[in-house]
Amino acid sequence: MIALPLFFGLTLAAAAAGLSRRGRWTAPAGVAQSLALLALAGIVLTHPGQQWLLWPLAGWGMLRLTFTALGGFLLVVTAVVFLAVYLFSPGYLARYQDRYDQRPLGVTLALLLGSIALILLAGDVVTFLIAWELMSVLSYITVVFDHEAPENPRAGYAMLGASELGFLMVLGAWLPLVLAAHSIGFSAIAAVGSHRLTDGVRWAVFGLSFLGFGVKAGLFPAMSWLPRAHPAAPAHASAVLSGAILNLGLYGIILTNVLLLPPPSPAAGVIVLGIGVATTFLGILYAATDTHIKRLLAHSSIENMGLVTIGIGAAMTFDGVGLPVLGLLAWIAALYQILNHSVYKTLLFLGSGAIDQATGELNMDHLGGLGRRLKWTGVFLLAGTMAIAAIPPFNGFVSEWLLLQSLLRSVAMANPALETAFALAGVTVALAAGLAATAFIRFYGMTFLGRQRSDHAARAQDVTATQRTALGLLAGLALLLGIAPTYVATGLARVAASLAQSHDVAAFIPTFFQPGTLPPALASAFYPLGAAVGQHVLPDPGVVFMHPSTRLHAGVVFAMSPTYLAIAIGIALALAFALAKVLGHGRVRRGRPWLGGARTVDAGLTYTATGVARPIWVVFRAVLSPGQTVDREEVVAEHFRVSVQREDRSRYVVDRLIVDPSIRAARALAHLFARMHRGSVNAYVGYAFVALLAAMLLVRIT
């Protein structure tokens, strides 16, 4: 039980190391800190329920740390993210060396990791909220680190403001819980909460906590800060913000609405599902059309949080209507999505750092052809691109497939309204997968392939060996999570079991190779296909996801083995390669590209990222930019157009439709109150009279 003090001790040490000259000890200390957290997470996972009592708060119980499965899982994810970030950062930060003192950033990151761990370990309301505030302020510091760019401080304020608003909502949500349980301990609240509270209060708790934590996870409608703040931070901090901190918002939602006080009706699950759908759709739509790499990644983070939220919503609904096995499936899908997103998004944000480091440019319209210069970065980011675009054999495919399957299983609910909602969510997930593929193929193609659109690319240097290790580690993880998903899912099922009402993981990951565990009809259908290949090598439960129908005439509802798929892809690639070798007789003819008869074509004559995204922009113009482009023409000699300036005045859809009108309404209201303040004495008397009358009426009625 030394891991806990060891980790927090190393946190302080790492913070101190951050103060070393030029921050040279930051990274090694940080790596040690991350490894300690990994060890601690292992202990948390193996000792669920263990408590560390800190000190008492008079009359309200003890401040304490509690080991939970969900917390442990997120600790693992966080530790992996920080490990890669610390490995990557020394090479990356060199570009800031002349402009900024890096020591504050080192201290901040070390303390940030500590605060995240504290949130995930907190066993009571007060510890949690203190750690939460600490985390909010520290992440604000990372966003405004590069404060010379004028938009960054503003982005930081937006994030801090949104964060504090969310914090207030969470306070509002938790206050009735603490009062009802008369304790700050999560376990006490969970034990008593649902009996003593009316449905109205329970709905209020659900709404406030969901909105409040949703702000931090970047969920609709409180996400407009995210695409501004995440790109503003240095790339490795962006990776932390996206890969580790967004998860905390989801943690808060699950903690409140599943562990502490489940909402009174399955309808809450559908609301969560709906919010997830809106978040996913808007996130991927903007990711598919933005040309700035880090903003694209930030929008994609919104999309991924939306996908997880869809999973959570589905799980809550399944649990609410009494389908615990499907609930477990949805929980696994949601957790898997969290894990995957943290891995590939950290990889991609660090990759954006590598691109920034090499070229100083993040607008894809000016990039291109980097693959020839940044060979390793190119290879690892290809893995990240395929993972996030849900292309097998990488991990994104598995979680999105599981999510889709759990949504499709809504037929089991036999409730047309719910089924429709789930079908819509399924369509959104499918649409998001398609758009994500276009968005990230565009990202990779426009950045690494084609012609160099500016001379930044010509001087580009690839990353250092340590940075390569960080990227390689994450790319390897993305592959591993994609080719051995049954074992990952079995592990995740243990975490999910603490949230769901079932732990029957065998319902969709049957012990495939054991004779007798499958219905004979199924076995005879699958084994001849080669599904039993590898049974003596691969450990239980096998490498196949399969869900036998619960109805009569047992059939299979879904079956899939990403492992076998990966093997098939490998064989097909090898075959294609061999075939090309044999048929091509080794002759390779290299010629100039065909340019329609022209001999040379400069990069200005090739598609830009904006151009590639244009068809999507045209289709979704109503969402993205309705009538907000303005062309100004300049004409000389009466008839000759010599320039057309196009200005895009579009605002983020959430700002346009929700934030701006709210601000306008608030201003108008303030104006109204201001008028009241300047009113005549007679009017004041009138107000008082009306108020009194209203109060009396109210009392009378109730």
Next chain:
Amino acid sequence: MNLTDAPRGGAPDAPPGGQPLHMVTTSTATLPDTVRRLMAEDRPLFIGLVVEHTGSRPPHLQYVWMGPEARWLLVDVAVDGTVVPSITPTVFAADWAEREAEDLFGVHFDGHPQLGDFILHDEDWAENLAPMKTRPEPPAHGGGRDPYEPPRIVQAPGRFVMPVGPVFSAAQESVRFLLETVGEEIMHAHVRLFYKYRGLEKLMERQAPDRAVLVAERVNGTQAFAHGLAFAQAVEALGAAVVPPRARTIRTALAEWERLRSHVATLAGIVESTGLSIPANLLAAVEEHLLQLSARYLGHRYLFGLVALGGLSRDPGDDALQALARAGVEAGGSVQAVCHRLTFDNSFLDRLEAVGMLPPARAATLGLVGPVGRASGAPADVRCWHPYAAYGKHLVTPVIESEGDGYARFRVFRREVAASVDLIQRCAAALPAGPVQTPVPVVPGVGLAAVEAPSGALAYWVRAGSAGQIDRCHIMAPAFLNWHGLADAVRDFAFQDFPIIVSTLGLSVADADR
């Protein structure tokens, strides 16, 4: 040789030398004012700019306009030095004509914002070559300057240029389009012509007219008869030759026969571009049928070798013309049947209606001619304005639409098919007897004549020398004027509309490239 002598305009019906030809002589300094005044009085149709630049003498310019009632308007400028004030701010249609003069003759037009690389592409030719200046040796090519880059008009994030051509995937003429865009819709189009520049005007110099007429036919092989006829009429006007009535009537019939085939080909192209392959093939079959009839009755599928100075090289005979008239009725019927069905086809109409807009005011500014101009409400039709051949006897009513979209152009082509069929019948029914050719003396001086080619007003300006040779021939082709309008027609339309819009303009590259 008097440089400022007035050309003899070509309406052979009118008494020789009696054409209403209005010639204004002006100096370099007063040119813009003169043009502005003339344009304010009248709205004539700009046809072209003739430049002569002989040896060491300063260049001599003649701007040519055409008006109704057989009127020509010529502004003659004797240039001192090599700089001329540009008239494009007043007459936008003269834009390309001035660019051509700058590129080929080295005349600089002060106030024209887009001079430079136009006909002689930077990659292929030396700077300041001015090959059309008369000099003893033919100018050599070679130079290899930097590749041309279009001026950057569009300033928008993510802007790029979509290059198309010069080599296309099917049997298309060579031309390059550089489309400025941010994706999907064309924000600005640069048309780069003259990959096929053959230097034909230079080639015709020092040739005898009866050989040069063969070159004229091959300026644009698909409208060979119109080109041959315009050239022959210019030489005939010069020699004040009176073409026999039979030849005039047959010339009219054959000009309409060529228009019929050319319009059917254009209609087939429009339908093809909209992706309706069955009606496109039905129309293409009619086109090939017409080509076969040409070979059977007239000896050549594209009517090469038929026009001769002073008439026709041979008489096809009454029977042949009556057979053509009957075949024309049949072919016209097939075309109208297909087109009639097309007007009920929504997928066809959707692709043409309100696509490729050239509103009447803009078309007038651009100086568009022929069916394209008439689809935008411009009434110009040389057959009515300057009745040549037998058009004075067999009157034509111009086909005019006013919407200026792709569908209006489709309707103009369609209605002109019917009008041509009708006119061929009228000619075949009233063939005068007599010879088909008269000798034409080649007199030194300048001859100018215009015809309504299938794609619009086509004029030849021919100066003959004392030895019976051509000293200068300038071809003022309709495609050269109409390509100028393409950039406007495609602006703000999507990429997938681009081939459709190009096909509705029915433009030939060879016609413009010469």
Next chain:
Amino acid sequence: MPWFWEGLKRDVHTLPPGVARLPSGVTPGRPTTTAVTAEDPFDADICPVGALARRDAGVAVDFDHCIHCMRCQPPKAPVQWQNDYRWAEAAAPPLPPRFQRSIHVRIVDAGDCGGCLSELRQLLGPVYSLHRYGIYVSPTPRDADVLLVVGPVTVGMRVALEETYAAMPDPKRVVAVGVCALNGGLFADSFAVSGGASRVVPVDVTVPGCPPPPLAILHALELVTGARRETREVAES
């Protein structure tokens, strides 16, 4: 769908393969070497391009230069015209036998007046329907086997022609279509013209004519593939 029925209702426009008798007008015919007696008053200068020459036994025709001006057609001159279409001549062996069933062609307009291109369009059109012979116009030179060049190769199109040829895979053949592509034709003397495709790319098959009719171009493609498609004797109806 209505167009489908509309198309079926019309007659078959396509020329049957291996036609025994060509409908008149499909080929415009061409002058041929003619025997004339020594007394025959004949002036070879009647030909504006010098394609006719007076020999002892008659009039020799250099059809590679004939531009179809028809000034030597009877009754103006005693030159016989014949109505065949096998005008192409091959200077190189056909493509290997595996190309007999299907080839892809690429067309480059190197300064054509529009006549030859129009004839190529007719060849692709419904009457000649080139596709039925397994001959396709390739959208990219990367999988083209045959390059059809029309026009005298202007200075501006030189590079484009070279690039197209270079972009094609081996084995490949070049067909010069029309007098202009053979030797520059009427435009050979222009300063802006290279004077024939063979000045820029190696030409394997030539089709004279101004323009050569579609069947003559098809004959050239027969020579390229080595497959005989229009085998039977042809006579004017």
